[in-house]
Amino acid sequence: MIILLIIILLFLIYQHINKEVPILMYHRIADIPNDRNTVSPIMFEQQLQYLKRHGYTTISLQDLYHHFTLKSPLPSKSILLTFDDGYEDNLMNALPLLKKYDMAATVCIISNWIGQENNWEDYKNKPHCRTMDLAQLQEWLKQGMFICAHTVNHPFLPRLNNEEILHELASCKISLEHQLHIPIDFLCYPYGDFDNRVKILAKQAGYKAALGIFKGTDFWRNDLFSLKRVVISSRQPLWEFALKVSSLHMIFIGMRILEYRIKQYRDLLPPTLLQRIFSKHGNKKHINKNN
Template identity: 25%
Template sequence: MYRCCNVKRFLIMLLCDLIAVGLLMLLFQSSLFRTEGVSDPANQGVSLPVLMYHSVFSGRHSDYVIPPEVLESDLQYLSAKGYQAVLVSDLIRYVYHGTPLPEKPVMITFDDGYYNNLEQCLPLLEKYDMCAVISVVGSYIVNQAEQDSHVTAYSYLTFPEIRTLLDSGRIEIGNHTYDLHSHAHRQGCGILPEESESAYRELLRSDLEQLQSLLASQVQIRPVVFTYPFGYVCRESIPVIRSMGFLATLTCYEELNWITRDPDCLYGLGRYNRPYGITTEQYMQKALKGS
């Protein structure tokens, strides 16, 4: 009888241990244990912070203009903390083909296609062995870049300069619309209140294709990432963007991203804008940890 009780006690304790281990495994796989910039060993996903920059030059500074020394401080910080920059193409390979991402990935993005992204930013990316996504606006290239070029403060990239960036192997180009980057008439590429969905979708498709075709003819690429102007996302834009072959979209929602094997995770990626006037540590505390 005594021996039987011991066996029962042993079996009960073993069962409790197994249940405890199972609960710990479930917790480990949950979002409670998702840590900053760490890949899940069970292929459950990867935490991805995305940083958003615009113009970089020494002069007038704002929420969208920072001096080169601030960018260098940020890149130095990332490098020292073990972060490795990735491109949208790296995310696509992870999602669709299972190609591993770095243990601590980060994505660096620049919006609008300023000339200083070549002059000021590329040397710093090379110095710290980083890469970046630059989203360009077609009308800026066609109407402004060639006529008023090589001014660090405000010029935009020309097609030959975009080719130079691509040839560096560190830059991926995104579509930022051909001519819908404006507050004047509509909110970026959003639908107007009086506009029918069919008319809107045709307008958006025509605009995006105009830039896609230009980039294909001038620099032999068709971007797979679309960046919403001013971060404005409207429901009616989503089927157009997907049907045109864009595999990822960038917004201005300030949130961390969780990259899984589900292709839908690449749409609506959040980003943290880099303003002037705060330290690298303050910015990174927010952007890398979502705090």
């Protein structure tokens, strides 16, 4: 009976993860050594080659939204590529490769950072770069790519009051729509940080869906306002990338969700209780060692 239950559970997990569309999260595409959030152009091209060779089709957030709301069919091996923050190297380095392999991507734009130097990253001792300016964003769109909102100033949204959150969400949408002359229907939460209050205000601001990462997301449920993404870093070999774009990508997300939940519950425990737990654990190890 136990074996049968395990088989049924594994089957249900497989059925669930097999229906999910991988949404990949990138930042910069450039040659920056030892920066986990920057993928080199060579590595990025290898990843696109892998996707092309194995029959993946890039889709847009609008395609995914219609799939969820209208049951519109998607290609059998659909995938979504997203770039946070709108760095200039997305246009210079990523766009030619995307065009070469006939793929599309969505860049998430911070309305107050358009055409700005990355002064917000000085503390990381990174070389200076710029975000795309308005003309470059228009070129990005002209080449068949997509844009979504990433707030006005890139704050931790749950730390703000309702009025501040609504300003970050609504003003970004209005500003981008006015400057780019396109509807901005989709949002990306800065740092993947949001809560139910933020989701409600995102709907109120007029968005159709929003991208998270793993924090605040539900492994079992598809929620248009907490779409799960898998992080693509500079530190992973191609075989790991292959797993992250397969049905097994949900395992990576599930592990991150579980890790976050454990940290949440750990933080709820009183410090004195944690000290007693670790003290007992240390004493047991000491006793076992003596025995």
